[in-house]
Amino acid sequence: MWRWVVLAGLTLLILFLPFPVRVTTPVERTFRIQASRFEYSPAILSVNPGDQVTIELVATDVVHGLSIDGYDLETSADPGQTRRLSFVADRQGSFRFRCTVTCGNMHPFMIGKLQVGQNNLLWRGALLAGLALIAGAWRVRK
Amino acid sequence: MSRLQEVPWKDRIITDESQPARPRRLPFNERINLYRIPWIRPLLQSRWPQLLLRSLTLAGFVFTIVAGLLGSRVGSHNFAIIFVWIAWWTALKLAFIPLGGRSWCSVCPIPLPGEWVQHKGILEKGRQRFGLNLRWPKRLKGSWLQSGGFLLVGLFSAVTLTDPHVTAWVLLGLFGLAFGLSLVFEKRAFCSYICPIGGFTGIYAKTAPVEVRVIDTAICAAHSEKTCYQNCPWGLYPVALRDSAQCGLCMECLRSCPRDNLAVNLRPFGSDLAEPRLTKRLDEAFLALVMLGSALAFSAVFIGPWGSLKSAAFAIGSPAWLLYGLGLLALNLIVMPGTFSLAVWIGQRWTGSKIQLRQAIADRAQVLLPLGLFAWIAFTISFAFPKFNYVLSVLSDPLGWGWNLLGTANTTWSPDVSGFSPILQIALLLGGLFWSTSVAQRLAKTFRQSLPIMAFCLLFTLTMLWLLVG
16 A cells, blocks of 8 residues: 555656756747748757747748647748747747648648757656556556 | 467367366456346347448448549548548547447448348348358468558558548558458458458457457357357357457347347456467567557657658658658567567566467567557547547538538637647556556566566657657
8 A cells, every 4th residue: 555655646746846947048039940841940949938939930832831739829921921920938848830721631740849948748757657667567566 | 369260279169068178157247248238238139220320331431432532632621531530530549449349340331332242131141142252361360461451551641641532542442352352251351351440449459348258158058050150240259259359349149149148248448458368379469569660650750840751751652751661661560579579588588487489479469458559549639639620621511622511611620739638648658558567467477577568668658758748
């Protein structure tokens, strides 16, 4: 029984204990993203929490859009046009951004990634995976 | 494996009363026989409800092919793509398999016309069969071809999943193959040995809480006609059923048993797992590993941010696609089987086990099933919910011709799961890991024997975590 109590305690600790925060001074960052059929370039944007981010979306072939999961933002650009999107990266973690204008067969899977600071969710998930393994092994002890 | 001619331990199956080697009753303590529930019984006993459902799925299947061939080439505006790869594929993984095992197979439209012709009847079988009714070649038995089929789907997935024409032709091809095989081979050869979806549903049906089983084996032994075996479209002998991987839940055995000796049980999840396997056949182990490898590959291609990988997977025939294909095959044919075999081998060495590696791999592969099922569900969540608006949209405009039949053609609403879905995905992956670890422990003699396999499961879970929420 005590093992399960320890496991439950560790689970709560992993879930709610704040990770050490690297203090950074917010800066302005501008990314020029070229959108062509089914890919963004660059596709992975890394910023720090609090940064003022500007995305310049350039569509190189057909009309493409961009919306970011977790941020209520959306824009689209005609071929050759540049559209700007500015926001403060106030939510930490990893967020997918997706094309919002049907641009071809693989359109539903045209995806990029905005990384705001450390992805605590991933780290917590990885640590919990270790606990899940221990719990599974304890459940059927040999 | 439950076909009488294939079970390696068939000598131990009671076929007459002079062999009282096994207990008369199978352990049914934790099971509820749904066939005994008064309002469910007539629904299963009559063929009409099933025929009605089959007719609906067949009509939907035909419409899907028509929509794929005649409708818009833009996948997100075509019923064929949205209903096959978003609605049905999601329902299969989120509901049909985890709750009903091979329940989809009981209403699947693909083998129906072939079966009706083979049986010379739709509702009732004719007295004689149509076609050659040959036995399936022994060399091709098992799930090797299903694994190959799934790999083939993976190689062409970026096009198959997004191009309505290709989806329609693939469905037509499966339909033609099923029909042709039913004219040449006996029973449901296509479903048992070829259909990649059958392989997928079959292997994960072992985790599901539904089974068809014999109630009292002694009654079967005394029944010389074996009508259940004669009437099973899958060629299964219910007494020999050790797991639910092969049973298509068609209920023909229940209908044909004159002694009312079959049960449709509601059972605890994963009841088929953690039973030591006597076989040395590696086909199911390979299929389970292909499912894991495919979950990784699909997550990388469809959910990952790597545009060049998407483009490579889409540009069939190009050098980039060849490289992608080689990578996919290397992952599924070398990396996954090699790493898992190594894990089993280390466990065997550490404990000085005398069991052959081949048998140990076949046995321990059960560990991979909860892990794989939950990984597939987690992968599905990441794309199914954000694309839900497409389902409403194609219901109004199934061919992408600008119709608005139900007034939902321009729906943009989808459930906003961006905050919730990563947490759900993590919970699912952890649930799969916990369950798999428990199965690994149950199968192993000591902790040291299961440790390398647990490490394999952990590595897979961490990779999926990184792909889905990283």
